Amino acid sequence: MPEAQKTTPVSPTAPAQTPAAAVPVAQPSAVTPAAKPDAGPTVPAIQVKGVDFSYGSNKVLKDVTIDIPTNEVVAFIGPSGCGKTTLLRCFNRMNDLVPGARVTRGSIIIEGANIADPCIDPVQLRRHVGMVFQKSNPFPQSIYDNVAYGPRTLGEKNKKKLDEIVEKSLHRAALWDEVKDRLDDIATGLSGGQQQRLCIARTMAVDPEIILMDEPCSALDPIATAHVEDLILELKEHYTIVIVTHNMQQATRVSDRTAFFYLGELIEYGDTRQMFENPSIKRTEDYISGRFG
Numbered sequence: 001m002p003e004a005q006k007t008t009p010v011s012p013t014a015p016a017q018t019p020a021a022a023v024p025v026a027q028p029s030a031v032t033p034a035a036k037p038d039a040g041p042t043v044p045a046i047q048v049k050g051v052d053f054s055y056g057s058n059k060v061l062k063d064v065t066i067d068i069p070t071n072e073v074v075a076f077i078g079p080s081g082c083g084k085t086t087l088l089r090c091f092n093r094m095n096d097l098v099p100g101a102r103v104t105r106g107s108i109i110i111e112g113a114n115i116a117d118p119c120i121d122p123v124q125l126r127r128h129v130g131m132v133f134q135k136s137n138p139f140p141q142s143i144y145d146n147v148a149y150g151p152r153t154l155g156e157k158n159k160k161k162l163d164e165i166v167e168k169s170l171h172r173a174a175l176w177d178e179v180k181d182r183l184d185d186i187a188t189g190l191s192g193g194q195q196q197r198l199c200i201a202r203t204m205a206v207d208p209e210i211i212l213m214d215e216p217c218s219a220l221d222p223i224a225t226a227h228v229e230d231l232i233l234e235l236k237e238h239y240t241i242v243i244v245t246h247n248m249q250q251a252t253r254v255s256d257r258t259a260f261f262y263l264g265e266l267i268e269y270g271d272t273r274q275m276f277e278n279p280s281i282k283r284t285e286d287y288i289s290g291r292f293g
């Protein structure tokens with residue numbers, strides 16, 4: 001991807017990396033992420049400020065405020081129906097596609113821009129904020145064409161450039177060595193774990209800054225899951241990752257911070273190890289120790 005495109009801000013009116021306003025200082029301490037030791041002040045990749053979200057008259061997110069730090073992995077956990085996926089899908093406005101679904105209060109700031117701003121193009125936003133789904137969904141095309149799809153859609157026609165993007169993306173997805181000699185084979189012939197890594201490569205081919213993962217390992221066996229988890233740890237050097245997971249061990253293995261949701265509210269947010277070893281809130285403790293959910 002040309003460098004100029006890579007740094008295109010989400011909003012055409014906002015300069016790239018414009019510092020956003022600080023988050024409200026009056027957050028409850030349980031939802032304030034702990035500062036990383038020695039980390040200087042950086043603008044979070046995503047700032048969620050007092051968001052309410054409804055499907056029709058059903059309010060499913062209530063006053064959610066959370067910062068997602070740049071180049072970290074944040075896990076969203078909580079019992080089924082608590083709103084994890086809904087919040088994740090707010091970050092690239094995937095919920096726009098659901099009739100009657102909307103943010104009714106608050107704002108979400110990405111790269112200094114309020115993503116609800118009418119001048120934001122959701123397609124452009126999704127280039128910056130990629131998504132990997134629960135079930136791998138490769139197109140019934142070749143491995144190469146799956147990865148080249150995004151760049152081609154954005155207008156890249158140069159074969160050499162496309163070859164480079166495909167190779168780099170497959171490398172980053174830790175799949176290159178397994179597929180380099182069969183790039184023309186149909187993608188649906190890959191194993192489940194390979195298909196999921198291909199979908200991650202496809203997401204990376206348009207050079208996003210943020211990758212959203214909605215239970216990316218739920219359909220995978222333990223070996224394929226381990227591959228994807230290793231990959232997540234490698235990817236955070238280059239990307240900010242938000243992952244929804246029902247697997248508590250997975251949250252502890254891959255994430256720097258964890259956010260626990262219950263009935264549409266953010267109950268606790270903090271350093272993953274600290275939260276799992278010494279949660280501040282009784283309900284968090286009950287959930288992570290398997291007493292409900």
Ligand SMILES: Nc1ncnc2c1ncn2[C@@H]1O[C@H](COP(=O)(O)OP(=O)(O)OP(=O)(O)O)[C@@H](O)[C@H]1O
Pocket residue numbers: 055060078079080081082083084085086087098
């Ligand atoms: N497309 C939709 N239309 C109407 N209601 C929806 C829709 N998607 C989700 N909901 C409702 O919103 C609430 C939150 O759902 P969401 O999928 O965000 O929860 P979740 O925590 O991700 O659940 P799970 O862990 O089971 O995936 C639930 O009550 C759900 O029924």
